[in-house]
Amino acid sequence: MSGWRHAAAIPVLLGLAIAASLPAAAQEKILSFVIEPAQVEVGAGERATVAVRIENASVREADNVVVAWTGPGEFVLDPAPQEIAVLAPFGSADLAVWILIPEGAPPGPVAGSLEFSYTYCIGDLCFQVFESRDVALVVRAPAGVGPTEPTVPPSGQATPSEQAQPVGRAATRSWIPYAVAAFVAVLAVVAAQMTRSLGVRWPLYAVLLLATGAGLAYGVVLGQHEQAQSIAAVLCTSCVGIEESAARAPHLTAQETARVRAISEPVDLLVFYAPWCRSCPFAEALVEQMGALNARVGYRFVDVEREPELARRYGVIQSGRTVVPAIVRVGVDRLLFGIEDLESRLILLLEEGA
Numbered sequence: 001m002s003g004w005r006h007a008a009a010i011p012v013l014l015g016l017a018i019a020a021s022l023p024a025a026a027q028e029k030i031l032s033f034v035i036e037p038a039q040v041e042v043g044a045g046e047r048a049t050v051a052v053r054i055e056n057a058s059v060r061e062a063d064n065v066v067v068a069w070t071g072p073g074e075f076v077l078d079p080a081p082q083e084i085a086v087l088a089p090f091g092s093a094d095l096a097v098w099i100l101i102p103e104g105a106p107p108g109p110v111a112g113s114l115e116f117s118y119t120y121c122i123g124d125l126c127f128q129v130f131e132s133r134d135v136a137l138v139v140r141a142p143a144g145v146g147p148t149e150p151t152v153p154p155s156g157q158a159t160p161s162e163q164a165q166p167v168g169r170a171a172t173r174s175w176i177p178y179a180v181a182a183f184v185a186v187l188a189v190v191a192a193q194m195t196r197s198l199g200v201r202w203p204l205y206a207v208l209l210l211a212t213g214a215g216l217a218y219g220v221v222l223g224q225h226e227q228a229q230s231i232a233a234v235l236c237t238s239c240v241g242i243e244e245s246a247a248r249a250p251h252l253t254a255q256e257t258a259r260v261r262a263i264s265e266p267v268d269l270l271v272f273y274a275p276w277c278r279s280c281p282f283a284e285a286l287v288e289q290m291g292a293l294n295a296r297v298g299y300r301f302v303d304v305e306r307e308p309e310l311a312r313r314y315g316v317i318q319s320g321r322t323v324v325p326a327i328v329r330v331g332v333d334r335l336l337f338g339i340e341d342l343e344s345r346l347i348l349l350l351e352e353g354a
Helices: 002-026 176-196 202-221 225-240 254-261 280-293 308-313 342-351
Strands: 031-036 040-042 047-056 062-070 084-087 092-100 108-122 125-139 267-273 297-303 321-324 326-329 335-337
Touching: 031 108, 031 125, 040 047, 047 062, 047 084, 047 108, 062 092, 084 092, 254 280, 254 342, 267 280, 280 297, 280 342, 326 342, 335 342
Parallel strands: 040 125, 267 297
Antiparallel strands: 031 047, 047 092, 062 084, 062 108, 108 125, 125 321, 267 326, 326 335
């Protein structure tokens, strides 16, 4: 009987693992950006105003959401949009972006875009994403008079910084995933208590499987596969205990310490990090520890924001996406991402070719 219960649990656990892996695979870009109006006509010396809608359709929070202007240098964002420190899961924010048209700007279309950057973490990996949205600006020809004075917000209208506060997504899309997850979590706990005295566990597995299937079906019916994936992730986190990797101190066993000390050839490492990366301090501390054990292990810490070209050269930044922490052995040029089992993976990299 026990063997049958364990065998029955395998497909359930496999299904949950697949559901949990979907967000990680699908959330390379977790924010969406919509700019309105489609075209803005404005005179020289005036400010063009565009409304930006930012939505987070993910179970992950987005951090450090920044807006910048890419285009002719004399066109600037004035005032500069306020940075959004945190955009919560399923949250949204509205921004008013003001583009100052310089005096004497020639009439006609202006090629420019708004560039958005933000960061988020999944487990022990942290990402920085860059996206651009074109802005259709048209500078009006002067109507026989000099440039008009810069426009200012009408009395009582919110300034861009006042409009930059994150707001809640529509109720039908914000609270339902968490309500479903909370309800299923309660069911799971009740099922566990009821079945514990009976010495069986398969009803709990069944509850979790049905809950995951219901969450996925909910998203599919609404045509929102991201919503379905996020619900599955919340269920797995709440009911099964799949948590994101927490920061911890590196630890080398006696055998691993001996292997590091046995490295006989010089090795140079580049350790790519970012100030917003939660797992990077672990990777840095581990490399420092190995360098202290063996002077042949040389290393340099590289801030991807200060040396983006070097990060691009080694593939840490590619296609507008940054992934840290990352460690590369110079000469071998093989990258290690994340901190999961990093002690053993890094030792193998040090021993490669020895």
